Amino acid sequence: MQTPAQSTLILARIIGPLLLAMGLAVVIRPSTFVGVVDAFAADAVTPLTWGFLALLLGLVVLAFHRLWNTWSDIAITVIGVISVVRGLILIFIPTQAIAVARDLLGTAPTVVMLGGLITALLGAWLAYTGYGEEFGRAARTDEPPADPALRDGTA
Numbered sequence: 001m002q003t004p005a006q007s008t009l010i011l012a013r014i015i016g017p018l019l020l021a022m023g024l025a026v027v028i029r030p031s032t033f034v035g036v037v038d039a040f041a042a043d044a045v046t047p048l049t050w051g052f053l054a055l056l057l058g059l060v061v062l063a064f065h066r067l068w069n070t071w072s073d074i075a076i077t078v079i080g081v082i083s084v085v086r087g088l089i090l091i092f093i094p095t096q097a098i099a100v101a102r103d104l105l106g107t108a109p110t111v112v113m114l115g116g117l118i119t120a121l122l123g124a125w126l127a128y129t130g131y132g133e134e135f136g137r138a139a140r141t142d143e144p145p146a147d148p149a150l151r152d153g154t155a
Contacts, residue, residue: 023120
């Protein structure tokens with residue numbers, strides 16, 4: 001089995017915990033997101049700003065990571081593509097995107113909860129992919145982890 005690339009591990013360490021937190025927030029506090037969508041739609045600048053931010057982050061991910069070798073490589077690359085598409089949607093058709101979000105939150109809360117659960121599980125898997133090997137190696141041996149950020153006081 002092929003091991004994930006270094007860029008995959010770094011991005012998994014960033015994106016994994018973010019997706020885990022986002023997914024758990026949706027599962028634990030779904031009613032909060034109705035208000036979030038309303039606040040998001042309150043003015044034209046907010047969707048435009050977040051659209052450019054999503055586009056930028058997706059392009060950064062794709063600039064450094066266009067790999068299709070392992071499942072984690074594929075997941076990170078697809079997340080980059082989704083971020084680019086989301087950004088373009090928020091820039092060019094924000095009204096329609098907000099309407100779809102409102103409809104989903106209002107008429108299909110189970111779908112939203114399921115999406116949150118899937119997002120949390122994906123985030124947990126990516127976080128494990130990014131951090132799991134280092135923590136597992138430290139637990140199995142007396143050697144410090146290869147990543148200086150995970151060493152105790154040696155970085």
